[in-house]
Amino acid sequence: MAQKPASLKGLRRHEERMAWLFVSPVVLGILIFQVYPTLFSLFASFTTWNLITSPRWVGFDNYVDLVTTDRFFFKTLWNTTRYTAGVVLPSMAIALFFASLLNQSIRFKQLYRGIYFVPVVAPTVALALLWGWLYEPNFGIINAVLRTVGIKGPAWLGTTQWALRSVILMAIWAGVGFQIVIFLAGLQGIPQEYYEAAAIDGANAWQKFTGITLPLLSPVTFFVLVTGIIGTFQDFALVWVLTQGGPAGSTQLIVMYLYGLAFRLQKMGLASAVAYAVFLVIVGLTILNFVFSKKWVFYEETT
Amino acid sequence: MITEQQVETRLPTTARRRMSSRRISHMVTHAVLIAMAVLMIFPLVWLVSTSLKHPSKQMLWPPQLFPNPVYFRNYVDLFVLAPMGNYLFNSFKISTLSVIGVCFSSSLAAFAFARMYFRGSKVLFGILLATMMLPYAVTIIPTFVIMKNLGWLNTHYPLIVPSFFGSAYFVFLLRQSYRAIPQDLFDSATIDGAGFFQIYWKIFIPLGMPALVTVALFAFLGAWNDLFGPLIYLSSQEKMTVALGLTYLRGRAGTGVERVGVIMAGSMLGVVPMLLLYSFGQKYFIQGLARTGLKG
Numbered sequence: 053m054a055q056k057p058a059s060l061k062g063l064r065r066h067e068e069r070m071a072w073l074f075v076s077p078v079v080l081g082i083l084i085f086q087v088y089p090t091l092f093s094l095f096a097s098f099t100t101w102n103l104i105t106s107p108r109w110v111g112f113d114n115y116v117d118l119v120t121t122d123r124f125f126f127k128t129l130w131n132t133t134r135y136t137a138g139v140v141l142p143s144m145a146i147a148l149f150f151a152s153l154l155n156q157s158i159r160f161k162q163l164y165r166g167i168y169f170v171p172v173v174a175p176t177v178a179l180a181l182l183w184g185w186l187y188e189p190n191f192g193i194i195n196a197v198l199r200t201v202g203i204k205g206p207a208w209l210g211t212t213q214w215a216l217r218s219v220i221l222m223a224i225w226a227g228v229g230f231q232i233v234i235f236l237a238g239l240q241g242i243p244q245e246y247y248e249a250a251a252i253d254g255a256n257a258w259q260k261f262t263g264i265t266l267p268l269l270s271p272v273t274f275f276v277l278v279t280g281i282i283g284t285f286q287d288f289a290l291v292w293v294l295t296q297g298g299p300a301g302s303t304q305l306i307v308m309y310l311y312g313l314a315f316r317l318q319k320m321g322l323a324s325a326v327a328y329a330v331f332l333v334i335v336g337l338t339i340l341n342f343v344f345s346k347k348w349v350f351y352e353e354t355t
Numbered sequence: 356m357i358t359e360q361q362v363e364t365r366l367p368t369t370a371r372r373r374m375s376s377r378r379i380s381h382m383v384t385h386a387v388l389i390a391m392a393v394l395m396i397f398p399l400v401w402l403v404s405t406s407l408k409h410p411s412k413q414m415l416w417p418p419q420l421f422p423n424p425v426y427f428r429n430y431v432d433l434f435v436l437a438p439m440g441n442y443l444f445n446s447f448k449i450s451t452l453s454v455i456g457v458c459f460s461s462s463l464a465a466f467a468f469a470r471m472y473f474r475g476s477k478v479l480f481g482i483l484l485a486t487m488m489l490p491y492a493v494t495i496i497p498t499f500v501i502m503k504n505l506g507w508l509n510t511h512y513p514l515i516v517p518s519f520f521g522s523a524y525f526v527f528l529l530r531q532s533y534r535a536i537p538q539d540l541f542d543s544a545t546i547d548g549a550g551f552f553q554i555y556w557k558i559f560i561p562l563g564m565p566a567l568v569t570v571a572l573f574a575f576l577g578a579w580n581d582l583f584g585p586l587i588y589l590s591s592q593e594k595m596t597v598a599l600g601l602t603y604l605r606g607r608a609g610t611g612v613e614r615v616g617v618i619m620a621g622s623m624l625g626v627v628p629m630l631l632l633y634s635f636g637q638k639y640f641i642q643g644l645a646r647t648g649l650k651g
Contacts, residue, residue, distance in 0.1 A: 078460060081460075085498060330490050
């Protein structure tokens with residue numbers, strides 16, 4: 053123990069100094085790896101910059117290029133939007149369904165939940181390599197199974213028609229366990245008395261679900277929706293391994309586009325503009341979510 | 356305890372009928388849950404199966420679920436095609452060091468946020484939470500340039516050093532658990548003359564161990580499974596991690612169906628350590644998540 057602070061005021065000052073010492077790594081981390089990069093990429097998005105020569109100011113040129121001459125930007129943004137909607141919304145519906153099933157007094161509850169969570173812990177790269185093999189048109193197991201019931205399966209990842217859907221299907225499989233766990237925890241937090249009271253009033257299962265479960269679960273649903281959108285909009289590894297954006301750019305997602313611009317073509321300025329577009333979209337969606345949440349998210353009075 | 360059967364024999368017929376309809380609904384529930392479990396697990400079973408199959412058996416019709424003969428050569432060929440040993444070692448090294456860094460700095464900050472009074476703590480915590488919403492797309496390019504200027508490209512530093520500055524999500528998680536530790540313990544330790552660091556180290560670390568294990572597991576998982584970081588920072592084979600190395604293995608092995616066993620064997624080496632981690636720490640993973648979901 054160091055010197056004993058004499059007065060109460062001294063104690064307070066000592067505590068304050070120690071507290072700042074304790075949080076200092078995290079504060080430095082925020083400054084170095086969050087605040088500075090966020091500001092710097094804003095600056096960089098107004099420059100042309102190849103990492104070799106220093107950035108040269110070009111004003112809004114990068115942004116103008118993106119919305120006027122760039123052939124890939126909107127396509128990529130559209131793919132990403134479809135991908136995000138296609139993954140997040142069905143995942144949530146599936147997860148809520150299975151979490152509700154698990155939220156009964158049934159046996160092997162933990163076992164089921166444990167199994168559904170398995171893909172969440174495995175490396176995305178390994179899973180994507182695996183799914184590439186499952187989707188293989190001639191010898192993959194999916195088409196083999198379809199053949200036994202007389203369906204000639206498509207070339208999945210090889211066709212512009214099916215590639216994005218195939219990628220979405222795999223992403224749902226890989227992530228739904230995560231949402232099941234969160235929804236189940238939320239469901240378990242709903243007091244049983246509400247259901248009992250409703251049962252006395254003669255409510256059926258569906259009425260209980262829409263009248264009690266959905267409103268009381270809505271903060272959790274909101275959390276899953278917002279974090280799901282933010283995460284999925286920036287997915288990279290899964291699609292990069294499965295299709296590398298092909299065929300014909302039909303599965304190119306926005307972060308893959310950014311990666312190509314920045315780390316393959318060294319167009320750091322343009323890539324930063326893309327990054328800020330991602331930023332704006334995500335901030336916009338999050339704000340929209342918060343605004344709409346007032347209509348459907350129900351917070352209990354007690355905390 | 357009365358068993359279900361005993362109850363049933365004593366109940367009047369209407370109640371008995373309700374009981375059996377409930378049993379049917381339970382059976383349907385289990386059927387649906389099992390179908391889902393099969394869908395979730397089958398791809399991984401197929402991964403194991405493919406990794407143990409002879410190249411000539413990969414195209415069989417009907418497909419073999421249980422490889423005959425079991426072909427271990429895929430796991431040998433793997434190490435010939437790519438420096439898998441290096442990949443594994445690097446992944447273990449980076450993940451372990453990241454865990455140490457992230458646990459230490461996140462728990463220290465969480466302790467301060469949970470139990471110490473300092474001006475600006477609320478604002479600072481708010482900022483910290485806000486950074487969780489910040490897309491990594493926006494920070495990645497300048498961060499890359501920082502690492503480049505430090506001369507850290509193609510080293511493991513960019514993948515390890517940032518962990519020593521903590522992580523917002525983990526600070527949040529640990530703070531939740533530290534707030535649940537009784538204030539009395541803190542007060543009596545203070546009266547006994549313990550300093551803040553001692554209180555943190557001797558009381559909060561041991562009592563908050565479940566949450567810290569959760570953080571450690573998630574941090575290990577995150578580092579092990581990360582592709583983007585290794586992809587932009589590492590360029591030479593012997594420096595690569597498993598996640599990145601697997602994408603190179605695929606390039607080496609080629610796209611022929613007969614080589615798929617080797618690629619799946621490689622994927623197994625990426626998946627199995629995480630499955631082991633998960634099987635030992637399942638309750639920590641699930642509790643940790645449940646906690647964030649509820650308080651988020």
